Amino acid sequence: MKSHPRYACQQCGAVAPKWAGRCEACGAWNSMVEELPRAVPPKSLGSAGGRRGGHALDFVALRGDSAGPPRRLTGIAELDRVCGGGLVPGSTILVGGDPGIGKSTLLLQAAAALAAGGSDAAYITGEEAIDQVRLRAERLGVADTPVRLASAASVRDIIAALDDQRVPDLVVIDSIQTMYLDTLDSAPGTVSQVRGAAQELIGLAKRRGLIVVLVGHVTKEGLIAGPRVLEHMVDTVLYFEGERGHQFRILRAVKNRFGPTDEIGVFEMSDRGLVEVPNPSALFLADRSNSEAEPGEEGPGQIAGAAVFAGIEGTRPVLVEIQALVAPSLLGTPRRAVVGWDATRLAMITAVLDARCGLTVGANDIYLNIAGGLRIVEPAADLAVAAALVSALTETPVPADTVVFGEIGLSGRVRPVAHAEARLKEAAKLGFAEAWVPLRPPGRTAGRGARLARAGEGLTLVPIGHLSELVARLSPAPHGAPRRVPASASRRFATTP
Ligand code: TYD
Ligand code: MG
Numbered sequence: 001m002k003s004h005p006r007y008a009c010q011q012c013g014a015v016a017p018k019w020a021g022r023c024e025a026c027g028a029w030n031s032m033v034e035e036l037p038r039a040v041p042p043k044s045l046g047s048a049g050g051r052r053g054g055h056a057l058d059f060v061a062l063r064g065d066s067a068g069p070p071r072r073l074t075g076i077a078e079l080d081r082v083c084g085g086g087l088v089p090g091s092t093i094l095v096g097g098d099p100g101i102g103k104s105t106l107l108l109q110a111a112a113a114l115a116a117g118g119s120d121a122a123y124i125t126g127e128e129a130i131d132q133v134r135l136r137a138e139r140l141g142v143a144d145t146p147v148r149l150a151s152a153a154s155v156r157d158i159i160a161a162l163d164d165q166r167v168p169d170l171v172v173i174d175s176i177q178t179m180y181l182d183t184l185d186s187a188p189g190t191v192s193q194v195r196g197a198a199q200e201l202i203g204l205a206k207r208r209g210l211i212v213v214l215v216g217h218v219t220k221e222g223l224i225a226g227p228r229v230l231e232h233m234v235d236t237v238l239y240f241e242g243e244r245g246h247q248f249r250i251l252r253a254v255k256n257r258f259g260p261t262d263e264i265g266v267f268e269m270s271d272r273g274l275v276e277v278p279n280p281s282a283l284f285l286a287d288r289s290n291s292e293a294e295p296g297e298e299g300p301g302q303i304a305g306a307a308v309f310a311g312i313e314g315t316r317p318v319l320v321e322i323q324a325l326v327a328p329s330l331l332g333t334p335r336r337a338v339v340g341w342d343a344t345r346l347a348m349i350t351a352v353l354d355a356r357c358g359l360t361v362g363a364n365d366i367y368l369n370i371a372g373g374l375r376i377v378e379p380a381a382d383l384a385v386a387a388a389l390v391s392a393l394t395e396t397p398v399p400a401d402t403v404v405f406g407e408i409g410l411s412g413r414v415r416p417v418a419h420a421e422a423r424l425k426e427a428a429k430l431g432f433a434e435a436w437v438p439l440r441p442p443g444r445t446a447g448r449g450a451r452l453a454r455a456g457e458g459l460t461l462v463p464i465g466h467l468s469e470l471v472a473r474l475s476p477a478p479h480g481a482p483r484r485v486p487a488s489a490s491r492r493f494a495t496t497p
Contacts, residue, residue: 012031081314090209092233093236107174108137109142122148124150140272176198247270249266250265335367337368347362349386383436
């Protein structure tokens with residue numbers, strides 16, 4: 001039988017008989033690549049002949065005495081935590097991230113740490129030359145650890161080398177896009193190659209109980225280049241992210257069959273590789289403390305348009321500064337530039353401020369930034385974002401020793417959020433004096449209020465029930481108050497009577 005070429009979308013995997021500039025299934029442009037299908041299509045297993053040779057399955061009960069998966073600790077605590085408490089033998093981990101973010105550095109450090117701890121770790125590079133990796137190892141100070149290093153791109157060679165008597169405990173494949181399977185005709189990096197190569201390596205991990213770490217590149221759309229399919233095949237997907245200009249790097253679990261997915265690991269890129277940051281709040285607020293004015297005094301360092309958000313990342317509280325700049329727009333459509341937060345959520349908050357509090361925020365250009373390169377996904381940051389926006393608009397600083405959290409509804413009501421106690425505890429620990437928090441709904445358990453008060457030992461809790469209360473707190477004081485409001489601010493700050 002003659003096999004006709006077919007075209008597979010490199011973004012979503014859809015197949016079409018004809019080439020097209022745009023994938024009909026997912027709408028991606030220029031993503032169709034020719035692939036040669038198997039000459040003989042596999043026979044259906046539905047026929048009696050297809051069933052012959054199959055083995056009977058051993059069905060078992062759900063309850064059994066399997067213990068939790070054994071874990072191998074790398075010794076890099078931030079990495080272990082993101083993986084759910086260590087790496088699980090027999091599992092495959094995909095580590096994605098922009099080029100140059102530090103994936104190779106992190107994994108070489110992890111392999112070295114495991115090797116130093118007595119495990120057998122292998123590092124296979126398809127991207128860099130052996131010398132480059134050696135130089136990096138030298139720089140990281142791990143050149144003397146017994147990591148087995150190889151440069152290879154053929155999955156057949158890799159499987160042949162690893163599937164022998166001496167199976168390592170961990171193998172890092174850097175990167176999956178450079179690997180190829182010689183049984184497939186398409187070029188390395190295409191969907192079918194990446195999928196095929198990953199399939200073989202995942203099979204090896206399961207068969208021999210070793211940990212396989214695949215490095216994957218991310219396209220500018222934020223997908224692991226081409227093969228979204230990979231995310232479904234592996235056990236754990238981690239993203240390594242951060243702003244290029246910042247030293248902070250954040251490792252985030254997106255999928256984890258062996259643990260929670262909302263944990264983050266925080267690292268700092270130094271000249272000797274990635275250093276763990278066990279207390280991220282202190283780091284994210286570091287540049288605040290030098291510029292802070294003395295308490296009670298409005299010094300030059302106390303800038304309008306900033307609010308400290310008491311957030312939760314996974315199980316850990318993280319305090320981070322939210323910065324906003326609001327400027328009159330010169331364009332018909334005001335500019336919005338948002339770093340680290342959701343632009344739609346910002347649009348919602350400006351709309352609520354306009355509609356429920358009588359402000360005119362939405363007509364201005366708005367720049368919103370989460371300091372330190374962190375990306376926040378919690379709606380609990382709503383109130384802090386609103387505080388930064390209103391503060392920027394009215395040019396009234398949020399008191400420097402105040403943290404803010406709460407979710408905002410479309411009515412302008414501020415709703416309670418989860419983990420309030422942990423947030424308050426962290427703020428108190430870092431020396432904050434006041435917390436602007438959601439008003440608890442009346443009639444809710446008194447015990448919870450007492451617990452909150454205890455958690456925020458030393459913090460003054462300021463309940464905010466409606467967004468307009470926040471606006472009132474951040475309004476320039478009326479008639480001849482000591483705080484001078486620049487003319488530009490009063491012009492832009494228009495409240496309806
Ligand atoms: P790398 O791990 O090669 O990134 P990836 O594998 O994700 O493409 O990291 C490269 C960047 O990290 C490079 O810009 C230099 C920087 N770096 C340091 O700042 N310190 C170091 O000790 C190392 C090894 C790299
Ligand atoms: Mg690399």
